[in-house]
Amino acid sequence: MIIKILGSGCKNCTKLEAHVREALQDLGKTAEIEKITDFAEIAQFNVMKTPALVVDEKLVSFGKVNEVSEIKTFLE
Template sequence: MVIKILGTGCANCKKLEANAKEAIKELGLDAVVEKVEDLQAIMAYGVMKTPALVVNEQVKVMGKVLSAEEIKKYLN
């Protein structure tokens, strides 16, 4: 499983990344978290508001910082 956090490095982006890593750890998943900060790459996903959560190349949420509990719903 590949999880991408799309964002330019703002505090909200970093929080979403930390929450995603926490969710993966709590679920015991074998997943990779990648940070995408390049604006062209972010726009290629059709994301206009960051941060965004991408799971296996599908945009799940944009413009919102999800808690680890909320992220788990997208990982199961």
């Protein structure tokens, strides 16, 4: 599984990343986490608010720092 975190690197992106790691740990899964900070690449996903979360090239959420419990539902 490849998880991408889209965002220019502000605090919220770091927080989201921490939540993703926590969710992975809870589920006992491993995944490759990529942080996408380049605006051109972020634009490819058509998101207007960051941070955004992409799981296996599919956009699952944007514009918020998801709670760990919500992230788990994306990863299952």
